[in-house]
Amino acid sequence: MNRSVYYNYVDERLNLLALRIIGRGKLNILDFHLHSENFYLHFFNKLYGWELENMNAIQQNVEAIDLIDHANKIIFQVSATCTKAKVESSLSKDILSKYRGYSFKFISIAKDGADLRKQVFKNPHSLVFNPAQDIYDVNSVLNFVVGLDIVSQKDIYSFIKAELGTEVDIKKLDSNLAAIINILSKEDWNDLSQLTQINSFEIERKITFNKLARAKLIIDDYKIHYGRVDSKYAEFDAFGKNKSNAVLSSIRKEYIQQKGVINDDDLFFAVIDKVVAKIQDSANYEEIPIDELELSVNILVVDTFIRCKIFENPENYNYATA
Incomplete structure (x- = not known):
């Protein structure tokens, strides 16, 4: 070694x-x-x-x-x-x-x-x-x-x-994605007291622009947690410069690799599946029930969508509160 x-x-x-x-x-x-x-x-x-x-x-x-x-x-x-x-x-x-x-x-x-x-x-x-x-x-x-x-x-x-802990399997990846999921998985997403207002009209424009009919349901369910994810990124960045950017870039990379091969709704769900697989293959992932993992990944991918990192933005897109 x-x-x-x-x-x-x-x-x-x-x-x-x-x-x-x-x-x-x-x-x-x-x-x-x-x-x-x-x-x-x-x-x-x-x-x-x-x-x-x-x-x-x-x-x-x-x-x-x-x-x-x-x-x-x-x-x-x-x-x-x-x-x-x-x-x-x-x-x-x-x-x-x-x-x-x-x-x-x-x-x-x-x-x-x-x-x-x-x-x-x-x-x-x-x-x-x-x-x-x-x-x-x-x-x-x-x-x-x-x-x-x-x-x-x-x-x-x-x-x-x-x-x-046990020896790291060097065939697995050390992933910032897994680290942030370890944080998100401990959140109570039923607690709606920490919601942040965002521009839902603009997000709706982006959904329509990218023809995301089925994915709209996922986006609508989890866009309300944007502010809480943002606060968790701030905690995560305390461990090193640009760690949150590394997470967003990792999700964007999965999007780019699938873009052009599949499109629209199928592309959105393919990104989710790829991110889940990448996390499960990470050395620093703390295993959690698959439904909890998928919930955290859905929230993370929706957040990445809102932040303009995946899918095309309509003209003058601005997700900040109007």
Whole structure:
């Protein structure tokens, strides 16, 4: 197995762990947070050569300290909340006055921390803290992994495989499509409280222009969820630049490959079928019942149709609210 496969596996599993945390309800988030604490304890010890311990094993429910390394004088906060307020709240805790000379480090387990690393923070107990270096997220960890030699990458790969899942089938694709479906499948699409107004007249014009008589039923059913899909894309983009564009481009590619071979309604449903198959063939797809998968794909393809990525647009098409 070559270097890129080791790295891609680590990338996939860390992002999948983060996506699971985002997708879980309030009842399960604590369990995933505790799992993440223990995972990152062993992961960072192996990756950086530290000697982190879980603070709960030493003293229960200590504010601001999840992991601690006395040998290297490191305090770690593990959090699913990635905000300046969260970091400053942790730095302000009185218990940190006992650890002068220790480095404070923060790992965001579910969100990108790039903007946070540019901030200036109140640090009342004068811990050693350089935000640019001491705020970690999935992307910053992966940047470190990619620079390792292949022997070290293989070691990290073996650890991740043991902790987070089985070996990736390299014949399968690592797909952003599957990742966004993993998010969408956890949504309650019967909840109509988050609907966003769009220009239904314009969408109707596009349906007529492309002669989508049967597909119209699918489009009418799911166009109301445009705003919710948009918000999920915003979450997804936190994991890396242009991830939502990659999803839209992937669906458009399936459309282009079928266009000219089949047309009109058959083309619309062929795109849905191709996207379902592509997701099922992805290494990072979390298997769900086929009806739930098809529901999520229908919503995603309808959203792509609205966004002008598939099928022809009538003159002056504008799907924004009139």
